[in-house]
Amino acid sequence: MSIFTEKVGMTRRQFLKGSGMLAVAVIVTGVFAKIGFDAFAASDEYIDQRIAGLYTLDEQMAIRKSHENPEIIQIYQDFLSPGEQKYLSEKAHHLLHTKYGKDIPAFIEELNQHRDVA
Amino acid sequence: MSEEVIKGKVLKHDTQTRTMHWLHLLAFIILGLTGIGFYWDIAGIANIFGGPANASLVHRWAGVVFTVGPILYILLNFDRFSRFVDTITSFSRDDFAWLKTMGGYVPFIKIEEVPPQEKYNAGQKILGILIIIGCILIIITGFPMWLWCDVVSSAFLAICYNVHFWTAIIMILLVLGHFFLAAIHPKSRVEFASMMLDGYIDAEITAEHNAKWFAELQKTE
Numbered sequence: 001m002s003i004f005t006e007k008v009g010m011t012r013r014q015f016l017k018g019s020g021m022l023a024v025a026v027i028v029t030g031v032f033a034k035i036g037f038d039a040f041a042a043s044d045e046y047i048d049q050r051i052a053g054l055y056t057l058d059e060q061m062a063i064r065k066s067h068e069n070p071e072i073i074q075i076y077q078d079f080l081s082p083g084e085q086k087y088l089s090e091k092a093h094h095l096l097h098t099k100y101g102k103d104i105p106a107f108i109e110e111l112n113q114h115r116d117v118a
Numbered sequence: 119m120s121e122e123v124i125k126g127k128v129l130k131h132d133t134q135t136r137t138m139h140w141l142h143l144l145a146f147i148i149l150g151l152t153g154i155g156f157y158w159d160i161a162g163i164a165n166i167f168g169g170p171a172n173a174s175l176v177h178r179w180a181g182v183v184f185t186v187g188p189i190l191y192i193l194l195n196f197d198r199f200s201r202f203v204d205t206i207t208s209f210s211r212d213d214f215a216w217l218k219t220m221g222g223y224v225p226f227i228k229i230e231e232v233p234p235q236e237k238y239n240a241g242q243k244i245l246g247i248l249i250i251i252g253c254i255l256i257i258i259t260g261f262p263m264w265l266w267c268d269v270v271s272s273a274f275l276a277i278c279y280n281v282h283f284w285t286a287i288i289m290i291l292l293v294l295g296h297f298f299l300a301a302i303h304p305k306s307r308v309e310f311a312s313m314m315l316d317g318y319i320d321a322e323i324t325a326e327h328n329a330k331w332f333a334e335l336q337k338t339e
Contacts, residue, residue, distance in 0.1 A: 032258040043269035
């Protein structure tokens with residue numbers, strides 16, 4: 001039985017067409033890749049600038065630690081823990097701690113119960 | 119017409135071509151299925167792959183196979199790829215005559231004789247060109263949606279999503295048509311075994327369907 005097979009190799013015309021098709025695919029992909037990589041680089045640059053901006057703002061602040069803030073010290077001395085600076089006082093805990101939930105009236109009731117706790 | 123019986127077999131698709139075709143087909147089915155599941159939010163499809171998150175992962179890595187498979191094939195078989203590209207981009211009068219008669223596939227177009235064709239008929243040539251363009255579009259829009267979704271502009275991403283979706287829809291329809299003609303239509307279903315199994319097809323069928331190509335094969339014998 002005869003077996004017919006194709007001739008291997010390629011002609012110059014076939015080579016040029018194959019290369020052309022490949023080149024077009026590479027160029028189109030390259031253009032898209034460039035858009036992506038440029039956007040990635042721009043994003044990285046933005047993040048770097050944002051980080052630098054935040055650090056600069058922080059360094060320029062007169063008071064950089066909340067426990068050294070005279071107003072915070074005073075509110076503890078006068079109200080949250082009278083006569084001392086007790087940062088985790090029961091009153092501070094109940095007034096400053098954030099609670100999440102749907103039962104808002106219950107939270108208000110709980111706050112009112114601790115209004116007079118020193 | 120000659121009544122001569124042509125005996126023998128033609129090796130139409132070699133092992134590497136068939137392997138690449140199988141690989142691309144499987145990747146395409148997974149991609150199409152998961153993609154349809156994402157777009158229309160069909161939980162049943164996502165659940166086949168272990169939920170939406172896993173389906174998304176499968177879609178992305180099937181996309182890698184869909185991309186790397188043909189690239190490897192082209193690099194390792196550049197001569198075959200070049201011959202294929204040359205064939206599908208060369209249109210002669212016989213191809214246009216074939217298109218006018220739709221190759222005799224459409225029942226209400228009556229024809230006496232189908233014009234002689236090369237290794238691929240005019241319809242297959244157009245399909246080949248559309249598949250290549252479709253693959254390039256779907257690949258170059260797919261990866262930005264995965265890798266650069268946080269950095270590219272939303273307008274660019276929207277273009278990617280739209281092009282990706284519509285190209286996929288067209289590709290799915292093309293592949294369904296391709297499957298019907300290559301595996302179901304009585305006139306051409308002999309092609310199925312050639313690409314999906316051993317690569318061989320009867321010489322007599324080739325002499326009838328791909329007369330120009332068969333004449334070339336006979337010359338090289």
